[in-house]
Amino acid sequence: MLYNEPSPLETRVLTRRFGLPNSASLATYLANDGYQAFLKALKMTPGQIIEEVKISNLRGRGGAGFPAGMKWSFVPRSSPKPKYIVVNADESEPGTCKDRLLMENDPHQLIDGVLIAGLAVDAHVGYIYIRGEYRYLIDIMEKAIAEAYANGWLGKNIQGSGFDFDLYPHTGAGAYECGEESALLESLEGKRGIPRIRPPFPAVSGAFQAPTVLNNVETFCAVPPIIRDGGAAFAALGVPKAGGTKLTCLTGHVNKPGVYELKLGFPVKQMIEEVGGGIRNGKKLKAFIPGGSSCPVLTAAELEGATMDYDSMTHRKTMLGSGGVIIMDEDTCMVKAALRIMRFYAHESCGWCIPCREGTTWLRKILTRFHEGGGRRTDIDLIGDLAKNMLGRTFCPLGDAAAMPTISIVEKFRHEFEDHLDGKPCPYEHATHLVTA
């Protein structure tokens, strides 16, 4: 089901079947171009499939934005080892709730995309790693997979093509870190979700130490439209270096929060005002996070002329990330926001790398003290320095993910930290209470 009204400003490519009766069923999928892309891909060479994905300018939708076609081309097809397709459905970046909808409303589109990836790299087995909290999606995927097997879209000799593929859902059990590709692979092997050192990258040595294509749910779901309508058509929807649409999750202080499929390059202001219905209660925007809590925050002034795409956000020293947009109005306490974000990373740090394990915990303690009114003036620089010392010093990006928003909040909202000094209770929280009292 859908949890918010669609917007007329959406460009519905991946979500085009959402809202159809029984949209999760094979019958609905087949009646609406379902598996046509896979049938077309069967007649293409692996090189042609990968080329089409490259032409589409599809970039990874999990957060890092790595070009998908290039990732696929790194898999050594000639390797004697079996190859695997792994779907990252561990969606847990704060602010992000989109992959859930893709699996819930159109699970066969995901299977279609996985099959095409299988053809491209000569893989015959795939796993969908679904976060444990999404139990209902395990049921939905199991049902869709069973239906696909029963009708010859999975299993041996798919549709008489001679191509075999087996697909299995796999549940996680609560760990943000397992959304990181190498930790996910460890978890898939029945271990603690601790990152692996790279290289080798998963394309060469991934699941079970064999070549593996590992992409986000949304990335795989973009593949059927790309193959069906051509990479160029998909590329044309976006901006020069990033094709297609992005499922964008509007969260926080907007009138119409929800998940919307928008063309890459969609203007941020229009997204907030028209898609999101503006800031609630007629308030002003204070801070904006484009793609999940790992991204540096932007101020309202920095959003002038900004568009929702990788380059526009990189240009502003932040990231498009996962598309989890977090919108904070003028009454938000940025120290409290920084603290909540750090509490999360301190909880989720797997403990493998010391700068991350100690850094997140130390920062959590300082920010807690600060927000409670026990902060010292020297703490403000200490927070920034500590965070900067975590950057680039860990196996996986969790350390950076904790540091980057923190550094940006200290730099851009230093006055809010100063307002908390001298044992004052949080001035922002206080103001909110007075208004609502």
Added chain:
Amino acid sequence: MTFSPQLEARFEKLLKSYPPGRERSAMIPMLLYAQDEVGSVNDAVVDEVARRVGVTPLQVNEVLTYYSMLHRKPLGKYHVQICTNISCQLMDGDKLWEHACKRLGIGHKEVTADGQISLEEVECIGACSWAPAIQVNYDFHHFVTPEKLDQLLDSLRKKQ
């Protein structure tokens, strides 16, 4: 130790889902599914899963302590998980959490005296656009207000 026929069938399927010799991959799903049936990952579950995937109980313990959804002690019949992460906090998820603690008289990872309801302050559960969000066992509830939460807790109590 034996489980329900449905769970046994699920385990059988799981153990065949991974390459030969890689049965250990089934460990985490087995622990979570067993916990759903048994109520916790107790010593018997640890031993049984270890035996079935071919590792030592110590190796199972080492893994299960990593995952926040796996727990060694039973929680309430209804496990109420309230997200207070950034998107939910902005929509007063933190106040919802305080309200729930006060109303039930229990805190983080605690169980009511009758064993019916437990509480947990959780990290992002992937319902950010419909915040504040909670999960009761595996069921999502979106746009939860203190009033809605009270009604929900009352209905859970009545279900006893």
